[in-house]
Amino acid sequence: MNTKYSDLIDQTYYFPQEEFKVEGSELQFHGIDLMELVKEYGAPLKFTYLPKISENINKAKKWFADALEKSNYQGSYNYCYCTKSSHFEHVLNEALKNDIHIETSSAVDIDIVQSLKESGKITNDTFVICNGFKRDKYISNIANLVNNGHNNCIPIIDNYEEIDLLTEAIDDKFKIGIRIASEEEPKFEFYTSRLGIGYKNIVPFYNKQIKDNDQVELKMLHFFINTGIRDTAYYWNELLKCLKVYINLKRICPTLDSLNIGGGFPVKNSLHFEYDYKYMVEEIVNQIKIACDEAEVDVPHIFTEFGSFTVGESGGAIYEILYQKQQNDREKWNMINSSFITTLPDTWAISKKFVMLAVNRWNDEYERVLLGGLTCDSDDYYNSEQHTNAIYLPKYKKDKPLYIGFFNTGAYQDTIGGYGGLQHCLIPQPKQLLINRDENGELEISLYREQQEPEDFLKILGYK
Missing domain, CATH: 2.40.37.10 (Lyase, Ornithine Decarboxylase; Chain A, domain 1)
Structure with missing residues (x-):
């Protein structure tokens, strides 16, 4: 038996x-x-x-490199690690061995970035993507980073007030991104993410607060899906809506050149786990290229923010x-x-x-x-x-x-x-x-x- x-x-x-x-x-x-x-x-x-941390990072980088080559995609790919998934020094030390970038979500994250800079683990060339709702300490820490020469620090605008707060705190010209407030899955208790700015409001927001602001340079559109990157009708529908916003914004904002695909890959949660990472990467790259080619705008540089995928399986x-x-x-x-x-x-x-x-x-x-x-x-x-x-x-x-x-x-x-x-x-x-x-x-x-x-x-x- x-x-x-x-x-x-x-x-x-x-x-x-x-x-x-x-x-x-x-x-x-x-x-x-x-x-x-x-x-x-x-x-x-x-x-x-x-x-395992380095292994997963390099798997993702290869999937994207292969997909860009297969599609003859003219933009670059940048892997960012979401520090909120695990802030431990040993995790960051391992991840940063692999030529990656950082995504932050709070004021203390910037203190960690400063520590990593002092130890030579990252440089001014490292992208620091600053997400989250920003108030005094977070704003001042971002400003200190930019004012001290970290031009690749890109605060992602989460609400209408943040432009003014950053402009007051930062001495010279600086880069920003805008986060899209995506619609949540039907099963959620609310319709739209509390984070970011609504699809229909982004272009008016740009025209009102960014277009004539000589201190601000819009570089990135940030797209985040709470359920992660999954092969569902919901995900592809939200991605296409995001690409429409990117195209409309790109037509009036030449400096916009990057698309940040947040949400992340899933982590193995069962011995029955099946997920075709390679297919998903190829399809994302393909959808971006098709949409941009049809609209006759340049394809964006692609950024991803992988937190759980980076450290979870370790x-x-x-x-x-x-x-x-x-x-x-x-x-x-x-x-x-x-x-x-x-x-x-x-x-x-x-x-x-x-x-x-x-x-x-x-x-x-x-x-x-x-x-x-x-x-x-x-x-x-x-x-x-x-x-x-x-x-x-x-x-x-x-x-x-x-x-x-x-x-x-x-x-x-x-x-x-x-x-x-x-x-x-x-x-x-x-x-x-x-x-x-x-x-x-x-x-x-x-x-x-x-x-x-x-x-x-x-x-x-x-x-x-």
């Missing part, structure tokens, strides 16, 4: 996959022996596999199953030694799914379970996978420890979870590991941060 956990995986997916394989009865991720990590560092723990978390609670005839709760709310907040905030697999005991029989976190909150659970409404794991045995891994968790989870600060029910932040490879391909593992201690919480709370 095929009753082992390994049998279940083989029957359900094509397995092994590029990043996953099993040695004996234990899971490996990109050639990393996960049980060896557990034996040396314990669990719970979180890790970042840095080479992250993972490992937990130990502490105990199993039988709550009724059908529900078995496997309790992890951490909290989903604090370490993987998107699992409860937006019901996001990650790739989840047992780390050990693949040759044991399996059972259907629910996963519960340590907080006293009923929302601290994980109850299904992306492809099915159930979770199956090797059977719980008190004398045989079971470890589980969540993968592709590298984007947003630490900042949304309040890394380094207070956690719900004061559940400590796990250890953090950085994993790299040397020039010979050998693994290099270092401890980035120890697990939070009670003293850390007491100090924040004012008891010490």
